[in-house]
Amino acid sequence: METFSLKTKVISGPGAIEALGRLGCRRVLLVADPYFQKTDVPDKLVSATGADFAFFYEVKPDPTVELAAKGTALVQDFKPDTVVALGGGSAMDCAKAMVYFSGQTIRFVAIPSTSGSGSEVTDFAILTHDGVKHPLVDEALTPDVAILDGNLLNALPKTLIADAGYDIVAHAVESFVATGAGAISRSLAKDAFSCAFTMLPASFAGQTSVRQSVHNAATMAGIAFSQSGLGLCHALSHALGGQFHVPHGRLNAILLPAVVEANCAANAQYAELARGAGLGGSVDTLAVRNLRNALLQLRKELRLPQTLSQAGIEPRQVQEKADTIVKAALEDPCCATNPVRPTAPTVQKILRQVM
Ligand SMILES: NC(=O)c1ccc[n+]([C@@H]2O[C@H](COP(=O)([O-])OP(=O)(O)OC[C@H]3O[C@@H](n4cnc5c(N)ncnc54)[C@H](O)[C@@H]3O)[C@@H](O)[C@H]2O)c1
Ligand SMILES: [Fe+2]
Numbered sequence: 289m290e291t292f293s294l295k296t297k298v299i300s301g302p303g304a305i306e307a308l309g310r311l312g313c314r315r316v317l318l319v320a321d322p323y324f325q326k327t328d329v330p331d332k333l334v335s336a337t338g339a340d341f342a343f344f345y346e347v348k349p350d351p352t353v354e355l356a357a358k359g360t361a362l363v364q365d366f367k368p369d370t371v372v373a374l375g376g377g378s379a380m381d382c383a384k385a386m387v388y389f390s391g392q393t394i395r396f397v398a399i400p401s402t403s404g405s406g407s408e409v410t411d412f413a414i415l416t417h418d419g420v421k422h423p424l425v426d427e428a429l430t431p432d433v434a435i436l437d438g439n440l441l442n443a444l445p446k447t448l449i450a451d452a453g454y455d456i457v458a459h460a461v462e463s464f465v466a467t468g469a470g471a472i473s474r475s476l477a478k479d480a481f482s483c484a485f486t487m488l489p490a491s492f493a494g495q496t497s498v499r500q501s502v503h504n505a506a507t508m509a510g511i512a513f514s515q516s517g518l519g520l521c522h523a524l525s526h527a528l529g530g531q532f533h534v535p536h537g538r539l540n541a542i543l544l545p546a547v548v549e550a551n552c553a554a555n556a557q558y559a560e561l562a563r564g565a566g567l568g569g570s571v572d573t574l575a576v577r578n579l580r581n582a583l584l585q586l587r588k589e590l591r592l593p594q595t596l597s598q599a600g601i602e603p604r605q606v607q608e609k610a611d612t613i614v615k616a617a618l619e620d621p622c623c624a625t626n627p628v629r630p631t632a633p634t635v636q637k638i639l640r641q642v643m
């Protein structure tokens with residue numbers, strides 16, 4: 289039996305931010321990535337709605353509990369009817385936590401400006417505290433509206449296309465094999481994987497015409513993993529990200545091929561994904577090999593690092609914190625839906641492999 293819940297209204301297409309004007313907002317708190325302070329997008333949102341606005345531009349990558357608490361005070365003070373989050377996963381997660389902790393009922397509109405996290409449709413918000421990334425998971429965190437406007441993506445830096453793009457791939461692969469997956473979530477995960485896999489290299493090369501499709505794929509993968517859960521790649525990525533502040537998608541790129549190898553008990557599901565995405569493979573082991581090769585090839589094409597050391601984390605730093613990292617990974621909620629129950633030796637082995 290599969291339970292699939294739908295909440296977020298998704299409005300997608302170039303110029304879609306204009307749709308904010310049709311939601312009847314009167315008092316809006318805009319929580320935006322500082323990048324947008326130098327653009328005309330906030331002004332466009334103000335003129336589309338004609339509402340009273342307050343602005344919170346203090347979001348930093350991997351938002352902390354303290355930052356969310358500071359923003360919560362602004363929510364309680366300003367009393368908006370709508371919070372609009374404009375930015376990447378960090379801005380959306382920070383804004384979600386601000387509304388959640390305020391205890392108020394406020395419409396939440398997410399406008400992603402990167403194609404990756406899927407936070408615009410998920411019931412997750414990831415906050416960092418004392419060097420550990422904690423996924424907060426609650427249905428109340430699911431946005432009411434997601435606006436996917438490809439026009440926001442024309443100036444995306446290459447590194448951001450690659451980092452966030454590999455996050456889509458990791459969401460799709462992990463959600464396809466997660467213990468909570470069902471026919472509907474798998475279908476979304478498979479299409480998101482195929483789209484990201486085929487279009488990311490073109491987007492990375494500067495072809496802006498494919499970016500709306502990649503943006504939609506990020507949301508589809510987000511819907512899929514919100515239903516099914518994720519796995520060990522994300523659990524370890526959260527544990528390492530909290531310690532070393534390497535971009536989340538970049539860590540996933542380093543970890544995912546090794547996690548697919550470690551989860552060999554789930555080969556039948558990985559093979560189904562590989563065949564569904566047109567990667568072929570007459571028997572499961574061949575199909576999984578094709579999938580792993582495709583993941584390695586994509587990582588190379590997007591010029592992402594292959595090891596933690598190439599990402600600037602020295603093996604000595606990992607060894608010193610290995611116990612903390614392994615413990616945090618095993619306690620991360622994403623571990624619970626990994627297709628194989630991970631053990632400490634498995635996680636240690638993956639860490640050694642990717643160092
Ligand atoms: N809530 C969820 O479901 C979920 C899922 C996966 C990841 N995450 C979280 O999302 C975060 C990663 O999100 P992300 O990959 O979107 O990156 P991000 O939000 O951390 O942003 C990365 C950088 O990109 C800049 N940026 C954002 N949009 C831009 C644009 N259009 N042009 C130029 N620069 C821009 C930001 O200023 C920032 O410096 C991590 O903290 C991760 O844990 C959340
Ligand atoms: Fe992710």
